[in-house]
Amino acid sequence: MKICFGMIVFEGDYVLAECLRQAYPFANQILISQGPVKFWQQEGRTASLDKTNYIINNFPDPDNKIKIINGLWNEKDDQANAYCKYISPDTDYLWNLDSDEVYKTTDLIKIIDYLGSENPSSVGIRSCSFFGGFNHYLTGFELKKDNFLRIFKYTNGATWLTHRPPTLKHVTPLTQQENHIDSDRLYADIGAQIYHYSYVFPSQVYKKVNYYKNIVSKDRCIDDYFQKVYLNWVLGTTNRKKEVEQIFKGVHEFKPEYRGECFPIKFSGEHPEAINLNMKNLTERFDNELLFYR
Amino acid sequence: MNYSSIAESWQVATKTFSEQADLNTKELESEANYPDHWIDCLNVVNQLKVTTFLDIGSGAGAIYRLFAKNNLKIQYKGFDYSPEAVKIASSYGDKANFFQYDFWKLNINLIAPFDLLYAGALFDVMRDGDHAIEFLLSLQPKWLLIGRPTFTEKESYDEEYIAYDSVETVKHHHNTRWFEKSLNYFKYRSFPLRNSILLGFNG
Numbered sequence: 376m377k378i379c380f381g382m383i384v385f386e387g388d389y390v391l392a393e394c395l396r397q398a399y400p401f402a403n404q405i406l407i408s409q410g411p412v413k414f415w416q417q418e419g420r421t422a423s424l425d426k427t428n429y430i431i432n433n434f435p436d437p438d439n440k441i442k443i444i445n446g447l448w449n450e451k452d453d454q455a456n457a458y459c460k461y462i463s464p465d466t467d468y469l470w471n472l473d474s475d476e477v478y479k480t481t482d483l484i485k486i487i488d489y490l491g492s493e494n495p496s497s498v499g500i501r502s503c504s505f506f507g508g509f510n511h512y513l514t515g516f517e518l519k520k521d522n523f524l525r526i527f528k529y530t531n532g533a534t535w536l537t538h539r540p541p542t543l544k545h546v547t548p549l550t551q552q553e554n555h556i557d558s559d560r561l562y563a564d565i566g567a568q569i570y571h572y573s574y575v576f577p578s579q580v581y582k583k584v585n586y587y588k589n590i591v592s593k594d595r596c597i598d599d600y601f602q603k604v605y606l607n608w609v610l611g612t613t614n615r616k617k618e619v620e621q622i623f624k625g626v627h628e629f630k631p632e633y634r635g636e637c638f639p640i641k642f643s644g645e646h647p648e649a650i651n652l653n654m655k656n657l658t659e660r661f662d663n664e665l666l667f668y669r
Numbered sequence: 670m671n672y673s674s675i676a677e678s679w680q681v682a683t684k685t686f687s688e689q690a691d692l693n694t695k696e697l698e699s700e701a702n703y704p705d706h707w708i709d710c711l712n713v714v715n716q717l718k719v720t721t722f723l724d725i726g727s728g729a730g731a732i733y734r735l736f737a738k739n740n741l742k743i744q745y746k747g748f749d750y751s752p753e754a755v756k757i758a759s760s761y762g763d764k765a766n767f768f769q770y771d772f773w774k775l776n777i778n779l780i781a782p783f784d785l786l787y788a789g790a791l792f793d794v795m796r797d798g799d800h801a802i803e804f805l806l807s808l809q810p811k812w813l814l815i816g817r818p819t820f821t822e823k824e825s826y827d828e829e830y831i832a833y834d835s836v837e838t839v840k841h842h843h844n845t846r847w848f849e850k851s852l853n854y855f856k857y858r859s860f861p862l863r864n865s866i867l868l869g870f871n872g
Contacts (some may be wrong), residue, residue, distance in 0.1 A: 386777070386778075419809055419870050420809070424777045424808065425778060426758060426778050535749070576778075578778035578779070578781055580782065581781060581782060653769075663774075664778065664779065666722070666746075666768045666770065667746060667779045667780075667782065668782055669765055
């Protein structure tokens, strides 16, 4: 089974090293398009200014699996398509890997076995999306079926039709019947999920909501989400946290009328191995950022 | 004096920071007593309509007190390498506004929420101020205001001196030509500054 992981990244150094560490042993290729889209170019960026480039350029690659494509991109679709021409023709599956998504080793083994046995044309994966640190994750809206489409049967020459939602465009139609495995079924069958560190660090959430509010869905986002929801929740007492959750029917940045409930609950499982190994540094970073953002 | 001995010297300078705070109290009594770089700071904050302000090397909290005295509604954060300075500054306001941090550990994510970065006394206490400015600008702040810069036609150099009769430290003198040529920023000249340099991103 040949898996090509495709990643687009810009200033996403949060758990990028951990993400790559977990995926690397299972990859035939890891293709990374790095650089800013127009929104960030207008902010003066020409490349990532955090540790993203250091991490991807120095990640141990004894098997020569990693290819980095640096550039300035119009939008994320262009950025994602920039790596497509490097996909090896004998690739079985293209796996859309975000820099804040980390998989457990056992889940990667189970998913790849599952691809072999079920031969799906595409796969959605449940996201355990961490919020406000490493101890809570989002429920409701965030766990909705197929919120995160991630794995696609690859045919030679295929490119992305869109990055959001990830949709692959084949040059020649798939020879097999459409066989989509949705995220609910995958989770029910093998219990695999993404450990998604998407609402963890203050700077990460600050940048994300600025980008989303300006570019993706201006009217759908809660006004002043960062202060009113994220920081208020992170810094609040247990009672204050509950109040914030009740006011906004959860803590996701979309307004409740668009996303329904999205409450955080306590995480009681184990983080992926690479996250556990670096937890001390990750929590120190979280604490340092809070000094500046609170 | 090397970098760490200067830092250590300032780290424990409780008496010095107390004296500085006392001096600031006198200066704050009347606008006529404001040092030029304070007036520059107020002007820049008003002109640029700054809402979020990061005071790098906040010392005894003079700028925070200046804003409070002038009723500026601004989200202020200040950090200093010296815990003693932070303790004294915190006594003038919300403790969450001040914290101990190492300048060289700043990164792009930490400065992202701030409209204006202010370095009012940083280059009075640090060797190789050219490098420090380059480092700050590599983080691409929206605006950087440098208070009381000192320029020289000679090569940039550090001048050792004793601050407040007790703390061994250095003041950095920036070579004028380096300053003019090396920065990928522009100097903002649309309003006059008395004893400060304002740099904005030239994007």
